[in-house]
Amino acid sequence: MTRPPRFDAAAEEVARVAAAALDWDALAAAARPCVACPELAATRQHVVVGDAPAGGRPRFALVGEAPGANEDQTGRPFVGKSGQLLDQLLAEAGLARAEAAVLNIVKCRPPGNRTPKAPEVARCSGWLRRQLELLDPPVVVALGLSSAKWFLGPRTVLAEARGRAHDVDGRAVWATYHPSAAIRFGPNGAPRAGLLADLTAVAGTLA
Ligand code: SF4
Numbered sequence: 001m002t003r004p005p006r007f008d009a010a011a012e013e014v015a016r017v018a019a020a021a022l023d024w025d026a027l028a029a030a031a032r033p034c035v036a037c038p039e040l041a042a043t044r045q046h047v048v049v050g051d052a053p054a055g056g057r058p059r060f061a062l063v064g065e066a067p068g069a070n071e072d073q074t075g076r077p078f079v080g081k082s083g084q085l086l087d088q089l090l091a092e093a094g095l096a097r098a099e100a101a102v103l104n105i106v107k108c109r110p111p112g113n114r115t116p117k118a119p120e121v122a123r124c125s126g127w128l129r130r131q132l133e134l135l136d137p138p139v140v141v142a143l144g145l146s147s148a149k150w151f152l153g154p155r156t157v158l159a160e161a162r163g164r165a166h167d168v169d170g171r172a173v174w175a176t177y178h179p180s181a182a183i184r185f186g187p188n189g190a191p192r193a194g195l196l197a198d199l200t201a202v203a204g205t206l207a
Contacts, residue, residue: 008122010036015126024052024134027127031107036123040108046075049127050103052135059206061101061137062086063128064178065146066116072109077102082179086143089179089192093199095206101135103128105150115146125150132171140171141202144178151175162198165205174202 014036021027028049035041048067052058062078070080078086090097106116106124116124128150132140142148149156151173152166158175165172176198177191185191 008119011119011123011126014123015129018126018130021130021134024131027130027134031127034107034127037108037120040106040110040120043111044108045072047107048072048075048077048104048109049107050077050101050131052101052131053099058101058135058137059099060095060139060141060202061103061132061135062097062141062143063147063151064102064104064143066104066106066113067109068113069109077104078179081183085182085192086179089182089196089199092196094203095199101131101137103131105147121146121150138171139165139202139206140168140173141199142173142175144181147178148175162194163201172205174198 014034017030018027021030031049032047034047044067046067048071064078064082067077068080068082070083071077077083087097090100105128106120107127108124110116110120140151142151145156145158148158148161151168152161152175156175158177161175165174167173177195179195182189182192182195
């Protein structure tokens with residue numbers, strides 16, 4: 001997993017505050033006022049902490065890259081077009097979103113939906129690492145290359161990593177396409193079919 005660079009005091013502070021949170025609610029309360037990334041903190045509407053099933057360990061976690069405009073506006077993850085497609089494909093695969101934790105690598109929307117910068121990923125990693133510790137999902141689905149790289153390393157190639165589980169700190173991590181890629185390439189494109197195939201394979205391991 002991505003570790004914060006030692007020189008980044010803000011990343012170390014996030015990790016310290018996150019580690020002190022003893023449950024999901026405490027972590028969410030600590031993360032919402034976070035201003036570790038000045039540009040993102042100045043432009044966001046909400047820190048999108050994520051969703052977790054009420055009372056209990058999630059069967060799996062979905063981890064995307066960062067909130068988009070709809071997520072920023074509502075404070076909830078995957079509620080825009082990507083989220084709608086994700087919900088549809090989860091249902092087709094036989095998976096229930098209500099049983100999943102839904103998280104992002106970076107919790108604040110980057111302006112114009114740009115790719116999060118390395119220091120932003122490093123800073124926000126403290127929140128995500130603690131979320132995974134607290135929720136302890138046995139299976140993680142990394143949606144898109146940024147998420148796949150966070151779990152599997154910076155040299156990850158999505159096409160090579162897909163289609164099987166990777167053991168990461170005792171969890172089964174599956175890397176697959178982000179729903180936004182599935183939208184971009186259309187209903188008959190390879191990303192949509194690949195995402196559905198991967199979610200179906202994950203469902204098979206959870207049955
Ligand atoms: S992206 Fe993460 S670390 Fe940066 S300000 Fe938002 S919550 Fe804090």
